[in-house]
Amino acid sequence: xxxxxxxxxxxxxxxxxxxxxxxxxxxxxxxxxxxxxxxxxxxxxxxxxxxxxxxxxxxxxxxxxxxxxxxxxxxxxxxxxxxxxxxxxxx
Numbered sequence: 001x002x003x004x005x006x007x008x009x010x011x012x013x014x015x016x017x018x019x020x021x022x023x024x025x026x027x028x029x030x031x032x033x034x035x036x037x038x039x040x041x042x043x044x045x046x047x048x049x050x051x052x053x054x055x056x057x058x059x060x061x062x063x064x065x066x067x068x069x070x071x072x073x074x075x076x077x078x079x080x081x082x083x084x085x086x087x088x089x090x091x
């Protein structure tokens with residue numbers, strides 16, 4: 001999974017440098033340590049989705065998620081109920 005996000009990590013690192021922000025300044029925006037930001041930038045950690053989003057927003061990106069069928073579902077519709085949260089049971 002880390003390889004899938006390598007280009008995103010490099011883009012975020014490049015943006016920080018372009019904006020002339022220090023890792024400490026980014027860390028302050030994220031509410032974490034500059035050491036953690038350094039590890040993120042080097043690819044030592046694969047953060048959770050929410051961290052990716054906060055990191056991107058801290059650097060001025062708008063985050064848009066696009067889902068594409070990768071073919072493992074046979075190209076058909078996604079099964080009903082997949083990915084639904086907090087669904088109340090029918091009474």
